[in-house]
Amino acid sequence: MTERRTRPRLNLCRHEDRLLRYRQMNRSYTDETVLVTGLRDGDEAAYEYLVREHGGRLLSVIRRILRNEDESADALQDTFIAAFKNIDRFEGAAKLTTWLHQIAVNAALMKLRKKRNIHERSVEDLLPQFLDDGHRADVGPTWTLTADQVAEQAELTGVVHEQIAALPDQYREVIVLRDIEQVSTDEAAQVLNITPGALKVRLHRARQALRKLLEPHMAGEKSA
Amino acid sequence: MIKKCKKCIEFLADYLEGELPEDQAAEFEMHLNLCPPCREYLNSYRETIKLTRKCMCDHPEHEDDCKSPPQMPESLVQAIIKACKSKDE
Numbered sequence: 001m002t003e004r005r006t007r008p009r010l011n012l013c014r015h016e017d018r019l020l021r022y023r024q025m026n027r028s029y030t031d032e033t034v035l036v037t038g039l040r041d042g043d044e045a046a047y048e049y050l051v052r053e054h055g056g057r058l059l060s061v062i063r064r065i066l067r068n069e070d071e072s073a074d075a076l077q078d079t080f081i082a083a084f085k086n087i088d089r090f091e092g093a094a095k096l097t098t099w100l101h102q103i104a105v106n107a108a109l110m111k112l113r114k115k116r117n118i119h120e121r122s123v124e125d126l127l128p129q130f131l132d133d134g135h136r137a138d139v140g141p142t143w144t145l146t147a148d149q150v151a152e153q154a155e156l157t158g159v160v161h162e163q164i165a166a167l168p169d170q171y172r173e174v175i176v177l178r179d180i181e182q183v184s185t186d187e188a189a190q191v192l193n194i195t196p197g198a199l200k201v202r203l204h205r206a207r208q209a210l211r212k213l214l215e216p217h218m219a220g221e222k223s224a
Numbered sequence: 225m226i227k228k229c230k231k232c233i234e235f236l237a238d239y240l241e242g243e244l245p246e247d248q249a250a251e252f253e254m255h256l257n258l259c260p261p262c263r264e265y266l267n268s269y270r271e272t273i274k275l276t277r278k279c280m281c282d283h284p285e286h287e288d289d290c291k292s293p294p295q296m297p298e299s300l301v302q303a304i305i306k307a308c309k310s311k312d313e
């Protein structure tokens with residue numbers, strides 16, 4: 001631990017130096033607690049390790065959403081800036097990779113929202129409506145397409161991205177954690193700093209709203 | 225006894241998680257048997273969950289990507305480190 005503090009400042013200009021140092025730090029930073037401590041201390045070597053170790057994977061995730069190199073690079077930068085800014089809030093509830101991944105997905109979706117000028121939708125308006133007798137008032141078309149069929153079509157995949165991006169932040173975040181990252185209820189609740197009960201309520205509402213947004217595209221007819 | 229669709233939909237997430245007590249799960253299923261709209265709702269709710277997972281990221285269906293992630297251009301690595309440093313100061 002003390003060795004980390006006396007390490008000389010990185011000289012980013014010299015390639016061999018950088019590689020050598022990167023290999024040295026690889027040894028200690030493979031231990032996640034050492035890495036997180038380094039990040040919290042503002043250790044530049046820890047920053048660099050994190051970027052090199054996770055950047056490629058995160059970039060591929062972001063590219064799938066944005067499909068544009070420059071915007072993806074921007075979103076990746078946003079991801080790491082957010083990660084370093086919030087590292088004190090990382091409590092080890094989720095794995096570091098999961099935590100980074102959800103920041104990246106959210107950053108990409110925020111950028112997509114801006115780029116496509118997607119308007120945030122009110123979740124209240126998208127929840128199912130009921131008649132006085134308890135039956136649903138808004139029964140829509142039957143979903144004939146399956147998730148597998150949709151995932152194979154770039155156009156429809158894009159629609160799914162856009163609809164998730166249209167959810168208000170707090171609903172989008174819960175979908176990203178639970179349904180994309182698949183972290184447990186307790187872990188997700190800890191990451192978002194809410195109770196597991198509140199998380200479940202929010203998730204259910206988020207899924208219902210998203211279901212409603214996707215409905216027009218799932219009846220199997222060509223989307224207009 | 226779950227008679228109404230509203231109640232049925234409320235229980236949906238817990239049912240899918242397997243968190244409903246046995247007697248409530250049985251009631252839930254009984255309602256589903258009698259109510260095509262709720263069956264369709266359950267199906268579309270489940271597909272929604274699957275869709276987000278499949279369309280959004282590189283796992284679990286694209287695990288190869290995870291195992292050998294693409295290289296980041298060195299210029300991007302440097303740009304990010306620089307940006308993070310300047311935010312820090």
Ligand SMILES: [Zn+2]
Binds near residue numbers: 228229230232255
């Ligand atoms: Zn019903």
